[in-house]
Amino acid sequence: xxxxxxxxxxxxxxxxxxxxxxxxxxxxxxxxxxxxxxxxxxxxxxxxxxxxxxxxxxxxxxxxxxxxxxxxxxxxxxxxxxxxxxxxxxxxxxxxxxxxxxxxxxxxxxxxxxx
Amino acid sequence: xxxxxxxxxxxxxxxxxxxxxxxxxxxxxxxxxxxxxxxxxxxxxxxxxxxxxxxxxxxxxxxxxxxxxxxxxxxxxxxxxxxxxxxxxxxxxxxxxxxxxxxxxxxxx
Numbered sequence: 773x774x775x776x777x778x779x780x781x782x783x784x785x786x787x788x789x790x791x792x793x794x795x796x797x798x799x800x801x802x803x804x805x806x807x808x809x810x811x812x813x814x815x816x817x818x819x820x821x822x823x824x825x826x827x828x829x830x831x832x833x834x835x836x837x838x839x840x841x842x843x844x845x846x847x848x849x850x851x852x853x854x855x856x857x858x859x860x861x862x863x864x865x866x867x868x869x870x871x872x873x874x875x876x877x878x879x880x881x882x883x884x885x886x887x
Numbered sequence: 888x889x890x891x892x893x894x895x896x897x898x899x900x901x902x903x904x905x906x907x908x909x910x911x912x913x914x915x916x917x918x919x920x921x922x923x924x925x926x927x928x929x930x931x932x933x934x935x936x937x938x939x940x941x942x943x944x945x946x947x948x949x950x951x952x953x954x955x956x957x958x959x960x961x962x963x964x965x966x967x968x969x970x971x972x973x974x975x976x977x978x979x980x981x982x983x984x985x986x987x988x989x990x991x992x993x994x995x996x
Contacts, residue, residue, distance in 0.1 A: 776929075803982060805983070805984075807986075812988070812989075813988050813989070814891075814974050814976075814986030814987050814988045814989045815930065815974070815986045816986070817983055817984075817985060820982075820983065827981070828981065828983070863929065863930075867982070874917060874918055874920075874935075874978045874982050874984070875920070875932050875935060876932070876984055877932070878929035878930050878931070879929060880928065880929050881929055
């Protein structure tokens with residue numbers, strides 16, 4: 773297994789367009805997380821899944837954002853009607869969630885630029 | 888919620904030691920993590936403390952005092968490749984990590 777995979781790595785879009793990011797976690801990991809990171813800041817929690825169940829959504833996640841993990845494997849994060857303030861790095865992470873330290877393994881991220 | 892504070896920037900000389908402090912306020916504490924993040928790359932795990940005391944891992948050590956809500960990351964024998972952002976993160980009982988803003992460490996020759 774090569775770790776957490778995210779695509780696309782970069783996305784440039786015009787304001788008002790919809791974008792979708794995909795995350796493939798480490799295969800045996802049942803927890804999957806989405807974070808957002810802007811320049812000079814730490815990752816901010818957006819949402820997370822245990823298997824296919826979405827357990828928590830941050831207040832940062834407006835109704836323009838939706839995340840799914842339909843079969844408990846890969847996940848998608850969709851942003852509708854993008855705004856310039858959505859420009860950020862969107863990080864996906866996974867963890868095994870069973871009897872471990874809770875360490876998160878991060879993907880390389882999907883960088884979104886909204887023009 | 889979580890409130891995590893760490894210095895914004897630190898500079899040190901190659902071969903020296905740097906200590907990055909982190910203070911936190913949290914409910915449902917489930918461990919203190921340190922991650923390293925090079926510019927443009929994903930965060931990578933460095934250390935984990937859940938009990939008070941010092942954990943040593945090669946050139947890096949991490950300390951935790953739960954009663955004081957305090958941790959530090961100690962980087963010894965600094966190398967140029969250690970120039971990066973160091974993120975303090977607090978784990979909660981629901982297996983989320985909340986991150987501080989990060990400390991940018993610059994190592995100079």
